[in-house]
Amino acid sequence: MEQKLRETEEQVLHYKQELAKQKFRSLQDNLTKLPNRSAFDERLNLEFQRWVNDETPLSIAIIDVDHFKNINDSFGHIAGDKTLQVIAGTLSKSLRESAFVCRYGGEEFAIIFCSDGQSAYQHIENTREKVANIPFKFKTDDIRITISAGIAEFKYNEDTPLAVFERADKALYEAKNSGRNKVITAK
Numbered sequence: 001m002e003q004k005l006r007e008t009e010e011q012v013l014h015y016k017q018e019l020a021k022q023k024f025r026s027l028q029d030n031l032t033k034l035p036n037r038s039a040f041d042e043r044l045n046l047e048f049q050r051w052v053n054d055e056t057p058l059s060i061a062i063i064d065v066d067h068f069k070n071i072n073d074s075f076g077h078i079a080g081d082k083t084l085q086v087i088a089g090t091l092s093k094s095l096r097e098s099a100f101v102c103r104y105g106g107e108e109f110a111i112i113f114c115s116d117g118q119s120a121y122q123h124i125e126n127t128r129e130k131v132a133n134i135p136f137k138f139k140t141d142d143i144r145i146t147i148s149a150g151i152a153e154f155k156y157n158e159d160t161p162l163a164v165f166e167r168a169d170k171a172l173y174e175a176k177n178s179g180r181n182k183v184i185t186a187k
Contacts, residue, residue: 045161
């Protein structure tokens with residue numbers, strides 16, 4: 001009976017470990033190894049509650065790879081995938097201490113900063129410069145890849161994660177429409 005109980009306990013432990021691995025994989029983007037959109041949503045809701053309760057600073061940035069379709073069309077999807085991996089690594093290394101970075105979808109990344117918009121801007125601007133200086137080489141072509149970003153800060157009592165995300169998204173499109181390779185903070 002004791003042997004059977006030990007075996008059952010071992011089996012339960014094994015299943016718990018497998019379940020934890022599955023949950024981790026379900027919150028990770030397979031290509032970039034960054035957290036995915038579901039992980040972003042979970043973390044944003046957690047940080048939003050902290051902002052509501054403690055009024056700690058909170059900002060969101062959305063980053064988009066400039067002219068990404070041209071990379072896929074000119075050099076193939078493998079080159080596009082490699083581009084996303086390199087940019088994800090750069091974002092992760094540059095922002096590791098200050099932010100939660102995820103792949104939001106396609107060629108977009110979303111970042112949560114537990115800081116004000118000015119601090120988030122400085123971090124993203126530094127990262128934008130690092131990405132612009134990465135030497136990308138596809139086949140025989142040396143190309144320059146840039147990113148554009150929009151940032152919004154939680155400021156108003158009526159702010160919701162969706163409202164602030166939309167402000168950051170609008171700022172991103174302003175950056176793209178005004179020449180790309182820019183960081184714009186929402187008004």
